[in-house]
Amino acid sequence: MKFHLYVSKRNNKSPNRYLKTKQINLSLSFLRINSPTYTYKCYICRGQYSENMKKYFIFIMLLLIGSISVKAQSNDAPQSHPFSYDRCRIITEGVINDTLQATFCLDTGAFDLSLDSTFVSNHTLNKKKLRRGLFGEHTEKVKEELAKRGLELPTDGGGAGAGEAKMQRAFEHIRCHAGDYTFEEPSYKVYQNLLGSDVLVGLEPEQQLTFEVYYDKKTFRLYSGEPQLSLDKSWMRIKMEKHVVQTTIPLKIKIGKKTISGNFLLDTGSAHTISLTTQTTNEKGLAKLEGIRPWTGIGLSGESKGGVIRSESVQIGKDKLPDIDIHLSYDKSGALSGSDFYIGIIGNKVLEKYDMVVDYINLYLYLRPNSLHNTPVLTYITPTSLQNTCKVTPTSLQKNKEIHPYFITKPLSLY
Structure with missing residues (x-):
């Protein structure tokens, strides 16, 4: 039978x-x-x-x-993909609408999909007229209605910098594939300058994905669902707080006799170490400390100015990092001016010391010290035209200081 x-x-x-x-x-x-x-x-x-x-x-x-x-x-199983780290940002190859190759910046501090205006123009991506504002041609009307109720229009674009983000919105469907994940949006932002990539991909909690980054190996994995790896005791587990489309983690910073504790925006789009907002800088009286050096940088909202001071330590979870440069913002507008849910931003120049797993399902950040953990963080001030590059070395600074008088040959800011 x-x-x-x-x-x-x-x-x-x-x-x-x-x-x-x-x-x-x-x-x-x-x-x-x-x-x-x-x-x-x-x-x-x-x-x-x-x-x-x-x-x-x-x-x-x-x-x-x-x-x-x-x-x-x-x-x-999700695959490992390489990324470039030339500008201290996670830049990888991706595909738009299944056919068009482009460079993607993977950014946990951003939201939505943003494209560079030159790239959009060169590839005739947008078939419709670009509109300014979150609601296109209806933006001003929505703004007026909100004002009657004592409310302000949500910020649609911009980032670090005290100027105005040169951004418009294209109201057409777009699909972008990076790693093992596909992002789809009914519209996208178009910036005049995306600072080194064709597409800025905002990674958000609502996407229910996992983002693994191995900075010393320059590889990442990006996929839907919970982490697909063994997270044993060698990993620190840090609870993240969700703020609609962004997440924060707690940090403790010691600068001289001052201790600054609070929530910091997790931002893989930042080429900084750690930045404190103008609001925090003023409330803690940090601008009056001795030993502050000036710095100038560029973000999506234009030029950003502030100071840099060396910290005694930065504590992340149970790990403590000594001698980290802290950036103090003096911006009166933009992402570094202030926030109601973060007092500063933690960027790649600190995160790069760890293998990192961002679990957006359970809202945990996992960190494990890598081969870069004990290497010093050397940061320098560079002229505006060379902002956001990590290729500057003391030798190149010395050779070019006559051409670029803004070069300073001792460790200062990240930019």
Whole structure:
């Protein structure tokens, strides 16, 4: 007598669609095995059989399904992708609308999708007229209605810098693929200058993804769902706080006799170490401290000015980093002027000392010291035309100081 085993393979992302059904001349009972992407269901045609035969068939069935499951998981596992770190930002290759190759900056401090205006123009991406503001041609009307209720229009663009972000919005659907994740939006921002990439990809909690970064190896993994790696005791686990489209983590900074504690925006779009907002700088009286050196930088909202001071320590979770330069903002507008949910920003020049896993599902940040952990953070002031580059060295500064009088040959700010 034949016993029939039916194996159904279902894609978990399309629950009503069974991809494959295979009939095998073995089976005894019902069994379900789950993998991250697929569910396998096994059915039997019942008949007369002995208990020994049942055990034998179950053993073979488990081996069969186990091998199928392992194969599926290996094929579906998120892949590692390389990134460039020339400007102290995570820049990788991506695809727009399934065909157009572009460079993507992966930014946990931003939200939405933003494209460089030159790139949009060169590739005739936008077929419609660009509109200013969050609601296009209706922006002013919405602004007036909100004002009647004592409310302000939400900020639609910009970043660090005291000027106005030169940004418009294209109201057309766009799809961008980076790593193993696809971002889709009904509209996107268009900036006059995205500072080194074609696309700025905002990573947000609502996207329910995991972002792994291995700075010393210059690789990353970006995929949907919970972390797919072993997070053992070698990793620090830090709880993140969600603020609509952005997340913060707690830090403690010691500068002289002052201790500054609070929430800091997690920002892989920042080429800084740690920046304190103007609001925090003023409230803590930090601008009056001795040893502050001036710095000038450029962000999406134009030129940013402030000071730099060396800290005694920066504590992240249970780890304490000595001698980290802290940037004090003097901007009266922009992302560094102040916020109601963060007192500063933590950027790549500190995060690069760790392997990092951003778990947007459970809102945890995992950090593990890497090969860069004990290396000094050397930062320099450079002229405005060379902002946001990490290729500056003491030798190049010395050679070029006559051409660029703003060069200073001792460690100062990140820019």
